[in-house]
Amino acid sequence: DVKVTQSSRYLVKRTGEKVFLECVQDMDHENMFWYRQDPGLGLRLIYFSYDVKMKEKGDIPEGYSVSREKKERFSLILESASTNQTSMYLCASSSAGTATYEQYFGPGTRLTVT
Amino acid sequence: SQQGEEDPQALSIQEGENATMNCSYKTSINNLQWYRQNSGRGLVHLILIRSNEREKHSGRLRVTLDTSKKSSSLLITASRAADTASYFCATDHSSASKIIFGSGTRLSIRP
Numbered sequence: 243d244v245k246v247t248q249s250s251r252y253l254v255k256r257t258g259e260k261v262f263l264e265c266v267q268d269m270d271h272e273n274m275f276w277y278r279q280d281p282g283l284g285l286r287l288i289y290f291s292y293d294v295k296m297k298e299k300g301d302i303p304e305g306y307s308v309s310r311e312k313k314e315r316f317s318l319i320l321e322s323a324s325t326n327q328t329s330m331y332l333c334a335s336s337s338a339g340t341a342t343y344e345q346y347f348g349p350g351t352r353l354t355v356t
Numbered sequence: 357s358q359q360g361e362e363d364p365q366a367l368s369i370q371e372g373e374n375a376t377m378n379c380s381y382k383t384s385i386n387n388l389q390w391y392r393q394n395s396g397r398g399l400v401h402l403i404l405i406r407s408n409e410r411e412k413h414s415g416r417l418r419v420t421l422d423t424s425k426k427s428s429s430l431l432i433t434a435s436r437a438a439d440t441a442s443y444f445c446a447t448d449h450s451s452a453s454k455i456i457f458g459s460g461t462r463l464s465i466r467p
Contacts, residue, residue: 246398275454277457282459283459284444284457284458284459284460285399285444285457287454287456290454300454330396332398332399334398334399343448343454343455344389344401344404345399345401345446345455346401347398347399347400348398349397349398350396350397350398352396
């Protein structure tokens with residue numbers, strides 16, 4: 243069974259803290275994605291990666307960075323958390339070997355910044 | 357850069373009835389996918405329809421695609437309580453691997 247896991251389901255951090263969200267997939271997928279989901283706004287792409295050490299900005303990269311040192315792991319970093327980064331964060335992966343780009347999602351991390 | 361827009365935003369129906377959700381998009385696509393999200397969870401892929409297909413079925417799901425109108429619909433027949441979820445369309449517009457999600461339809465099934 244394919245699996246995408248995220249390090250935490252719920253996280254509470256203080257303003258100004260550095261926050262790491264980890265995502266691991268076991269499907270040997272080339273592509274990995276980080277989204278944030280807010281009510282009424284759907285999913286917005288923060289960053290994505292096509293390969294190890296590769297990264298591309300999505301639609302809302304400001305205030306975030308990413309790291310992909312290994313194929314199975316994609317980390318999202320909030321350098322200095324702010325209250326407007328309170329959100330649900332979803333990680334996904336997909337195979338570059340198909341033309342359909344079906345994405346497999348993790349369960350999400352609900353981050354609250356106080 | 358949202359492309360898919362779902363309609364309605366929310367839908368409440370009686371168990372056993374059919375549910376229809378619509379998705380419209382702005383620019384040409386390679387394919388369109390539908391995903392389901394149960395409350396507070398990740399998204400699960402339901403079905404994909406390619407730009408050269410007009411209709412596709414999977415169990416109680418029926419998806420149609422009208423590229424001339426840039427729209428798609430998802431029909432869930434004989435709804436069940438377990439179908440209560442948010443449903444998102446996602447469009448693939450280029451050779452890149454990323455897809456663009458709409459804002460979703462919240463479906464509630466009343467017992």
